[in-house]
Amino acid sequence: MAEFLRIAFAIAAKDIRLELRSRTALLSAIVFSALVLVVFNFARDPTALAAVDLAPSVLWVTFAFGAVIALNRAFYVERENAALDGILLAPVPRSALYVGKLFANLAFVGVVEAVALPLFVLFFNVDLGHALPGVLGVTALATVGFVAVGTIFSAMVVRTRFAELMLPVLLLPFMVPPLVGAVQVTAKLLAGRPLSEMMGWLRLLTLYDIGFVTLCILVFPAVVDE
Amino acid sequence: MDLDVRAGEMLAVAGPNGAGKTTLLRLLAGLMRPSAGEVRIRGQRPTRDDPGPRRAIGLLSHHTFLYDDLTPAENLHFTARLYGLTDPAGATRAALEEVGLTARADTPVRHLSRGLLQRAAIARALLHQPDILLLDEPFTGLDAPSADRFRALLAAQLARGRALVLVSHHLAEAWDLATHVAVLSGGRWALEGSRPSDLAAFHARYAELVHG
Numbered sequence: 001m002a003e004f005l006r007i008a009f010a011i012a013a014k015d016i017r018l019e020l021r022s023r024t025a026l027l028s029a030i031v032f033s034a035l036v037l038v039v040f041n042f043a044r045d046p047t048a049l050a051a052v053d054l055a056p057s058v059l060w061v062t063f064a065f066g067a068v069i070a071l072n073r074a075f076y077v078e079r080e081n082a083a084l085d086g087i088l089l090a091p092v093p094r095s096a097l098y099v100g101k102l103f104a105n106l107a108f109v110g111v112v113e114a115v116a117l118p119l120f121v122l123f124f125n126v127d128l129g130h131a132l133p134g135v136l137g138v139t140a141l142a143t144v145g146f147v148a149v150g151t152i153f154s155a156m157v158v159r160t161r162f163a164e165l166m167l168p169v170l171l172l173p174f175m176v177p178p179l180v181g182a183v184q185v186t187a188k189l190l191a192g193r194p195l196s197e198m199m200g201w202l203r204l205l206t207l208y209d210i211g212f213v214t215l216c217i218l219v220f221p222a223v224v225d226e
Numbered sequence: 227m228d229l230d231v232r233a234g235e236m237l238a239v240a241g242p243n244g245a246g247k248t249t250l251l252r253l254l255a256g257l258m259r260p261s262a263g264e265v266r267i268r269g270q271r272p273t274r275d276d277p278g279p280r281r282a283i284g285l286l287s288h289h290t291f292l293y294d295d296l297t298p299a300e301n302l303h304f305t306a307r308l309y310g311l312t313d314p315a316g317a318t319r320a321a322l323e324e325v326g327l328t329a330r331a332d333t334p335v336r337h338l339s340r341g342l343l344q345r346a347a348i349a350r351a352l353l354h355q356p357d358i359l360l361l362d363e364p365f366t367g368l369d370a371p372s373a374d375r376f377r378a379l380l381a382a383q384l385a386r387g388r389a390l391v392l393v394s395h396h397l398a399e400a401w402d403l404a405t406h407v408a409v410l411s412g413g414r415w416a417l418e419g420s421r422p423s424d425l426a427a428f429h430a431r432y433a434e435l436v437h438g
Contacts (some may be wrong), residue, residue: 006307006310007307007308007310010307010308011308014296014304017296017300018293018295018296021295021296021334022295052429059403077293079291080294081289081290081293081294082287082289082291083291083292083293085287085289085291086259086291086305087308088256088257088291089255089256089257089280089283089285089291090280090281090305090308091278091279091281091307091309091310092308120350131380148366181424212256225259
């Protein structure tokens with residue numbers, strides 16, 4: 001297990017180093033997330049709907065779009081000079097490659113969310129206050145689920161001609177359960193509702209994470225083998 | 227096809243475009259699974275669950291397997307970590323020195339010339355001291371002094387008891403090193419055996435086999 005994690009961390013560290021050098025995907029995802037928030041802010045009619053009613057949906061749509069852009073780069077970097085073959089040649093379990101990519105993607109999407117959340121508070125004038133720990137918790141829970149699925153889809157589409165287009169087409173339907181759960185929990189947190197009202201959704205998010213992370217680890221070797 | 231290469235031997239494989247030379251190397255490296263038959267490395271078949279046999283393989287491909295935004299040193303250090311080498315920094319230094327790339331160790335790969343890239347790719351293939359070295363058109367992009375240096379490097383690998391499989395359109399570049407030669411045509415051996423002494427006679431036989 002220690003060897004498995006050592007390899008996964010080496011792959012994640014390499015991806016983070018590559019992204020810090022180029023900064024293309026991360027900056028694009030952050031700018032795109034900010035633009036989504038700006039568009040939502042100016043497109044809504046404040047006399048028809050209170051900001052707090054719309055806020056949870058806007059927050060999670062922003063996170064979802066930002067994540068899709070960040071996830072597109074996951075295996076794209078392995079296309080240059082057939083670098084993926086270089087990793088597959090090495091005596092490493094294929095699933096360690098998946099876990100390494102998952103770690104790196106969680107870091108990238110986490111950064112995008114960390115930038116988008118304060119912008120969301122600013123644009124929608126939402127008082128997170130007491131709800132902040134809960135929002136951060138549900139963000140972590142939902143993000144693990146859709147990034148796990150997005151990472152494997154990123155590997156599946158990387159050899160296709162329109163990978164950037166294929167990823168959202170495949171991923172967005174799978175993002176629906178965690179997004180619905182996260183929106184519901186965020187809305188209740190912002191409304192100051194008790195934890196007991198959110199437990200069903202939190203169970204769904206936890207099961208989604210466990211189920212899909214396990215499934216993706218098991219399926220990934222077949223995805224990358226020719 | 228059957229293929230048997232022993233320690234300290236080099237099989238040089240020639241063949242026309244599309245004969246299956248690169249596919250052969252990808253099968254041997256475990257990057258592709260055969261539709262029939264099996265590949266065994268030291269009698270073991272690499273599987274997803276037991277990737278150990280892959281440790282014995284080094285592949286120099288058409289592609290360099292290098293990340294353009296990392297330096298050769300960073301690329302090799304990452305590779306060393308993948309192979310679980312005990313001293314990744316030391317192995318990286320030694321491999322770069324062996325191919326004469328120490329001076330450019332910290333230059334991003336995207337700024338290297340084709341010849342220097344090929345040297346970095348050679349260093350990557352040799353980094354973990356593989357017992358079996360698979361070489362796909364390895365002289366591509368090398369100038370005459372670099373090609374001479376690379377030939378000396380291959381001779382040293384043979385002297386250390388490594389098994390080499392080289393595929394190329396131009397066997398003349400590695401003719402003196404080869405112990406065996408083969409001609410691949412249409413995915414099958416058209417010719418296989420010990421290296422004849424006369425390269426010109428081999429070329430004539432090759433033309434006869436491939437072009438009829």
